[in-house]
Amino acid sequence: MCLGLGYNATSFPNIWLAIPDQEGAAEVLQDYQVSGLGAARGAALAPPCQAHSAVPxxxxxxxxxxxxxxxxxxxCSLLVPKCTPDGGVLQPCRAxxxxxxxxxxQSLGLLGILxxxxxxxxxxxxDPVECFQP
Structure with a gap:
């Protein structure tokens, strides 16, 4: 699901989930293929100590x-962020x-989802050095 985004290197561990390595990321991403785009397993957005059952x-x-x-x-940039030349990761900008x-x-609200x-x-x-915008 996260192929073809213009980068092919990421960093582990992931700050959003305890994804320790490439195998862990592949396991997290493999289950979701939705409408040709795919969806990430939402556990990446929950703290590692919380139950992850509803988030995906x-x-x-x-x-x-x-x-x-x-x-x-x-x-994808939250789950498998792009590496920067200095070895850091480039997160999406807040905007x-x-x-x-x-x-x-609004669409999520109609479904009762936050x-x-x-x-x-x-x-x-x-600043493209601090974060990225599409």
Whole structure:
């Protein structure tokens, strides 16, 4: 689901989930193929100590709604972020997350589902060195 996004290197462990390595990421991403785009297992958005059972369904539903043009890029960049030349990771800018939330919140609300991503922890910047925008 996260192939073809313009990068092919990521970093582990993942800050959103205790994904320790490439095999762990493959396991997390393998189960979801929705509408040709796929959906990520939502456990990546829950703290590692919480139960993850309901979260995958939230992200699968979100991906099926196709409510935001760059939703797949947003979710994949949280699960398998792009590496920077200095060995760090490039997260999405907060504005990307907030735009997705704005466009998808009403559809999710009709289903009784809250937006599953805390956008406030993402960088509040437009500087391409700190974060990316599609």
């Amino acid at each position: 369904a939230v992200l699968q539903t979100l991906m099926e709604l196709a409510c935001y043009q760059h939703l797949r890029l947003l979710i 990307v997350c907030l735009a997705a939330e704005l466009r998808c919140q 937006w599953p991503i805390n956008c406030n922890i993402l960088p509040d910047s437009k």
